[in-house]
Amino acid sequence: MFFHQDANFDHLIIHHVGNKSQDEFYTLSDNEIDLQSDEVLTDLLMQYFMRPFAKANEVYRFYHPNEELELNELYYFSKQYFDQKISFVNFSHSIAKYLYEVTEHPKIKSGELYVVALENVQMEGEEHAAIGIFKSENKEAYLKVFPQADGLDVSYEQQAININKLDKGVIIINTEKEEGYKVLCVDQTNGSEAVYWKDDFLKLKTRNDNFQQTGNLMKVYKNFVTDKIDEVFDMDKADKIDLLNRSMNYFKSKETFDEEEFNEEVIGNPEAVSLFKDYKQSFEDEFESPFQSNFDIAGNAVKKMASSYKSVLKLDKNFHIYVHGKREYLEKGYDDDKGMNYYKLYFENEE
Structure with missing residues (x-):
């Protein structure tokens, strides 16, 4: 999780x-x-630059197709600056010139490039220094109303x-420079x-550490x-909730993920296990x-x-059933007289 509230x-x-x-050219x-x-x-400016990152889910790393990080221009320039081998102004000039070199698609808009050095940004619970690089391409017209001696007047800013x-x-x-x-x-x-x-200027790939492995696997399984399992199996909403609850209990109670153990304890059905492997493989191929x-x-x-991970059965607009476990104590049926579906719940104590 990324926080900028204490950053400057x-x-x-x-x-x-x-x-x-x-x-077109560049101006430095x-x-x-x-x-x-x-x-x-x-x-x-802090709001403009930082707020879009508050809900950023993916964490990336620089990479280069030849497996040599130093060949990634953004990584090289950033490392030079963080290691205090280049001044901030010269660092920003290198960034702008390189962005210009990769701006070759005819539809890419020109714009302002902001380069900032930040202190005290918080990433996954730790404070670090950081570099921010931002580009504004789209301009809008804004009205400005202001008081005059005899009332109010209005003007505009065309390219704001x-x-x-x-x-x-x-x-x-x-942090994690070597990676x-x-x-x-x-x-x-x-x-x-x-x-x-992302691909030409930055050359990024998704980080693949334990945090990313855990989050991505839970996301793919969810x-x-x-969206996928009921294409093959006849499953109602309660069955899906039960599968999600079992997976959440697995991740909360275990210290280590073991694929065979997960398939046996959570999914259970060999055909569903095979289907999940194929589904997981498509994610691996798409996102490398x-x-x-x-x-x-x-x-x-x-x-x-x-x-x-939702565990709520919403029944029309009358009832919500929260399912936290014990799927066998929840039965679904159909009442011919009323012409409606129903759920039957078994329990020992009422609180």
Whole structure:
């Protein structure tokens, strides 16, 4: 989980990057923005840059297809800066020039590039220094109403930036350097030109440690139970909830994930196990993020996923049944006289 509430800017500089394929150019600033002169502006910029990352679920790492991290330009420049081998201004110039070189798709818009150095960002419970790189591409018109001596007047700003709509951004957190850092990414662009930010400029792959393994497997299993399993098996909502509850109990009670043990204790049915393996494989192929057959379960990932594991049967608008276990004590039937479905519940004590 990423938190920025205690973070502050150490440096901030703004450049402009055009589209190389359209014969546009880049403009580099030599001077940083004075962050001490206007506290309100600083707060607005922090909101503009950081808020889109509050719900970022995926954590990435830099990589290079040749397995040599130093060949990843963003990794190399970031490492140089974090190791204090290059000044912040020179670091930001290198970033802007490289972004210009990969801006070759004709539909990529020119825009302002903000490069910031941050202190005290919190990532998964620990505070770190970080680098933020953000690009604004879309401009909007804004009206401004202000008082005059005889009433109110109005003006407008034609090419203004909406601080609630960050187009592109990346936060590089100064930890786990040898593995490619922890990296968060935001890109609001759709279409064929969208891949250049994450794939061409940053070259990112999904982090695949215990936290990611735990969270991704729980997410894939949840989607499998919710959307896939009833294509083969005749299952009602209560059966699906039971499967989700069993998996949640497994992850909460075990310290280590074991694939064979999980298949036997949670899924149970050999045909369903085979179906889940195929479903899991499609995720691995699509996201290039293979699952290990054994890994240590990350408790913070389990806690994060718990809220998305629903255990409620919603019956019309009259009843909610919360199912926490003991599926055998819940029976479903159909009443011919009333022409309605029903559930029968068995219990020992009423509280």
